[in-house]
Amino acid sequence: MTEQHVKSVKLFFQTFANHLQRIRDDGTDANQAYRAQILLGQLHQFEKSILESDGDLAAEGGDQRAFKALLSLEDCGSLAQWLVAEQNAFPVQAVFFLDSRGIWTLLAGEGPVPDRLRVEEWLTRGRVARLADERPCYTCYLYGQPRLILAFRDADESNASARGQFVHFISRLLPLFIQGRVKDAPSTLGGSTGIIAKDVVFLEVLGLIEKAAKKDVSMLLEGESGTGKEVIANFIHRKSPRATKPLVAVNCAAIPAGLIESELFGHEKGAFTGAYHRQIGRVEEADGGTLFLDEIGEMELAMQAKLLRFLQLHEFHRVGGKQKISVDVRIVAATNRNLKEQVAQGNFREDLYYRLSVMPFTIPPLRDRVDDIVSLSRYFFEKYGESFGIAELDIDPMVFDLLAAYDFPGNVRELENLIQNVLVFAQSEKIKPLHLPESIRGLDPKGMEARDGSGRMRKWQKRSSFGRRFKMRARSRSVDSAVEASAEVPDWMRSIPRDNDELKQLKQDIQNFASDLTLKLEHRFLKNLLDRAEGSMPKASKIGNINRTLLYKMIDRTKHLEEDQADSD
Ligand SMILES: Nc1ncnc2c1ncn2[C@@H]1O[C@H](COP(=O)(O)OP(=O)(O)OP(=O)(O)O)[C@@H](O)[C@H]1O
Incomplete structure (x- = not known):
C-alpha cells in the first residue's frame, strides 16, 4: 500500500467515523445512536484489517471485501451506482429504491422490479430478507421498512451465503447513504408506552414488569426472537426512577469477541492498534441510567467473567488504562436462549446468571397472545400505511382472522415485516386475503374451529399454557395452604x-x-x-x-x- 493509499484510507475512515459520531452524539434517537456506536466499533476493526492487509484481502470475508471496494469510491453518495459498477465480488444487476410514497424506482442497473416480496431467508434482525424470486434478490430494511432491493446477476446457490452477508453489510451502510431521502423515519416506539398489548396474559406479565422496573435490581428478559424484549427494555427504563438518565443498549451478538471489552468498558489511546483516541465505553455512558445487554447468551466466557467482576464491584478500568472507574448502572439483560440450559451446558457462568436474573421474566411468543396479533396488525397497518402515503386503508376483516390463525415463528418482527410487504404488494388497493403470503392465505380459521371446537379456543388454550404457569403457582399455593390448614383451621x-x-x-x-x-x-x-x-x-x-x-x-x-x-x- 502506498503512502498516498494509506492516507486516503485513513481519511475515508475518519470522515465516516465523524459522521457516525455525530449520529451517536445527536441524542435524538437512541436506536440510531446505538447502531452508529456499533458501526463505529466495527469501523476501527475494518480500518485495522485493511491497513494491515497491505492490499491483499483475497482470503477475507464479505464485509472486508466490500470495504476494500468501497475504498475505490471517491464519492460515497452513490451507493447504488457503485454496487452495479463494482462487478468483481458480487455482480449486482439492479438496485431499486422504495420512496416514502411507497413507489419502487430503479436507482441503477436494469431489470423489472421484483413483483413478489415474499421473504425466503436471510432475515437477520429484520434488516435483510431474501426474496422468493427466480433471481437472487434481497431487500434491505431501514427503520423497519423495505427500502432497497438488490438483484444479483449471479444465481449460483453456493454463493448465497456470501451474497447474504454482503447485503447485510450494505444494509448497515444504508442509513448513511440515503439520509434525507427517507422522510419522517418512524420510531420503533409508538404511543405513550411504546408497547401494543391487549392479551390478558401479556398484560399481566407487563404489569409485573412495570412493578419490578421501579425496584433498582437487575432484570432478565427471556423469550423467542422478535417477541419485543428490546421494546420491553425501553419500557422498563422509562418506568424506572432512572428514566431521565441514559438508556444504553449493547447487542452482545453484534460485536466481535475481540471488541466487546472495549465496547463495554472503553479504551485508552494506544491500547491497541487502531486505538487512536481514548474511547468511553457503553458502561460509562450509561452511568446513572440503564445498560441493556441484548443477546447476553452470546457473550463469551472470558467476557462473562469481566462483566461479573464489574457487577460485583461496580467499577472497572478501560482497556489499556490503570485508573479505576466507578459507575452506577442498572442492568437489563435479554436473551432468546434458555440461559439455564446454557449454564447446565457450561456455556454461561452460573454466578453471572444469578446476578442478572434477580427478576427474570419470560416474554410469551406471539402465537400465545392471539389478541395481540390483531391489535398489533392494526397498529402496523396504520403506522406503515401512513408512512407509505396511503391515505385511507380499507382492510377485509378476513385478513385479521387469517393473521390470527397463523403461528408467527418470527413473532412480532415477522408480523411487522409481513404487513409492510402486504402494503407494498397491495399497492393501495383494498387489502384482501390474496395479498397475504400463501402459507397464511391457505389457513382455515373455520377448519380449526371444526377440529378444535373453536379456532379462538385452540389459540386460547395454547396461549394460556403460559398464563397457567402463573395461575397454577397461585392456585397450588392456595390449595396447599387449604389442605395443610384443614386439620387446624x-x-x-x-x-x-x-x-x-x-x-x-x-x-x-x-x-x-x-x-x-x-x-x-x-x-x-x-x-x-x-x-x-x-x-x-x-x-x-x-x-x-x-x-x-x-x-x-x-x-x-x-x-x-x-x-x-x-x-x-
Ligand atoms: N408489543 C409491541 N408493540 C409494538 N411493537 C412491537 C411490540 N413487540 C415488538 N414490537 C416490534 O417488533 C420488532 C421486534 O421487537 P424487538 O426487537 O423488541 O424483539 P426482540 O425480542 O428484542 O428480538 P431479538 O431477540 O431478535 O433481539 C421491533 O420492530 C419492535 O418495535
Missing part, C-alpha cells in the same frame, strides 16, 4: 376484623401462617430430594433442578424444623 380464617389494628394483626397472623407452611413444604421437599439423591448435594441439585446455593440456603432456613422433629422423635 385457625380462628382468623373466619373472623371479620373490627378495626384497623385488628385487621393489621390478622394480616400479620396470616403472613406468619403462610410462611410457616412454605417452610414446611420446603422441608418436605428437601428431605425427599436428599433421600432420592442419597445425600449427594450435586445429585440433589441435578435431579431437583435447583441451584446448589439455593439448596444450601433452604437447608439453612429449614434446619430448625429438622431439629424440632429430632426433639419430638
Whole structure:
C-alpha cells in the first residue's frame, strides 16, 4: 500500500467515523445512536484489517471485501451506482429504491422490479430478507421498512451465503447513504408506552414488569426472537426512577469477541492498534441510567467473567488504562436462549446468571397472545400505511382472522415485516386475503374451529399454557395452604376484623401462617430430594433442578424444623 493509499484510507475512515459520531452524539434517537456506536466499533476493526492487509484481502470475508471496494469510491453518495459498477465480488444487476410514497424506482442497473416480496431467508434482525424470486434478490430494511432491493446477476446457490452477508453489510451502510431521502423515519416506539398489548396474559406479565422496573435490581428478559424484549427494555427504563438518565443498549451478538471489552468498558489511546483516541465505553455512558445487554447468551466466557467482576464491584478500568472507574448502572439483560440450559451446558457462568436474573421474566411468543396479533396488525397497518402515503386503508376483516390463525415463528418482527410487504404488494388497493403470503392465505380459521371446537379456543388454550404457569403457582399455593390448614383451621380464617389494628394483626397472623407452611413444604421437599439423591448435594441439585446455593440456603432456613422433629422423635 502506498503512502498516498494509506492516507486516503485513513481519511475515508475518519470522515465516516465523524459522521457516525455525530449520529451517536445527536441524542435524538437512541436506536440510531446505538447502531452508529456499533458501526463505529466495527469501523476501527475494518480500518485495522485493511491497513494491515497491505492490499491483499483475497482470503477475507464479505464485509472486508466490500470495504476494500468501497475504498475505490471517491464519492460515497452513490451507493447504488457503485454496487452495479463494482462487478468483481458480487455482480449486482439492479438496485431499486422504495420512496416514502411507497413507489419502487430503479436507482441503477436494469431489470423489472421484483413483483413478489415474499421473504425466503436471510432475515437477520429484520434488516435483510431474501426474496422468493427466480433471481437472487434481497431487500434491505431501514427503520423497519423495505427500502432497497438488490438483484444479483449471479444465481449460483453456493454463493448465497456470501451474497447474504454482503447485503447485510450494505444494509448497515444504508442509513448513511440515503439520509434525507427517507422522510419522517418512524420510531420503533409508538404511543405513550411504546408497547401494543391487549392479551390478558401479556398484560399481566407487563404489569409485573412495570412493578419490578421501579425496584433498582437487575432484570432478565427471556423469550423467542422478535417477541419485543428490546421494546420491553425501553419500557422498563422509562418506568424506572432512572428514566431521565441514559438508556444504553449493547447487542452482545453484534460485536466481535475481540471488541466487546472495549465496547463495554472503553479504551485508552494506544491500547491497541487502531486505538487512536481514548474511547468511553457503553458502561460509562450509561452511568446513572440503564445498560441493556441484548443477546447476553452470546457473550463469551472470558467476557462473562469481566462483566461479573464489574457487577460485583461496580467499577472497572478501560482497556489499556490503570485508573479505576466507578459507575452506577442498572442492568437489563435479554436473551432468546434458555440461559439455564446454557449454564447446565457450561456455556454461561452460573454466578453471572444469578446476578442478572434477580427478576427474570419470560416474554410469551406471539402465537400465545392471539389478541395481540390483531391489535398489533392494526397498529402496523396504520403506522406503515401512513408512512407509505396511503391515505385511507380499507382492510377485509378476513385478513385479521387469517393473521390470527397463523403461528408467527418470527413473532412480532415477522408480523411487522409481513404487513409492510402486504402494503407494498397491495399497492393501495383494498387489502384482501390474496395479498397475504400463501402459507397464511391457505389457513382455515373455520377448519380449526371444526377440529378444535373453536379456532379462538385452540389459540386460547395454547396461549394460556403460559398464563397457567402463573395461575397454577397461585392456585397450588392456595390449595396447599387449604389442605395443610384443614386439620387446624385457625380462628382468623373466619373472623371479620373490627378495626384497623385488628385487621393489621390478622394480616400479620396470616403472613406468619403462610410462611410457616412454605417452610414446611420446603422441608418436605428437601428431605425427599436428599433421600432420592442419597445425600449427594450435586445429585440433589441435578435431579431437583435447583441451584446448589439455593439448596444450601433452604437447608439453612429449614434446619430448625429438622431439629424440632429430632426433639419430638
Ligand atoms: N408489543 C409491541 N408493540 C409494538 N411493537 C412491537 C411490540 N413487540 C415488538 N414490537 C416490534 O417488533 C420488532 C421486534 O421487537 P424487538 O426487537 O423488541 O424483539 P426482540 O425480542 O428484542 O428480538 P431479538 O431477540 O431478535 O433481539 C421491533 O420492530 C419492535 O418495535
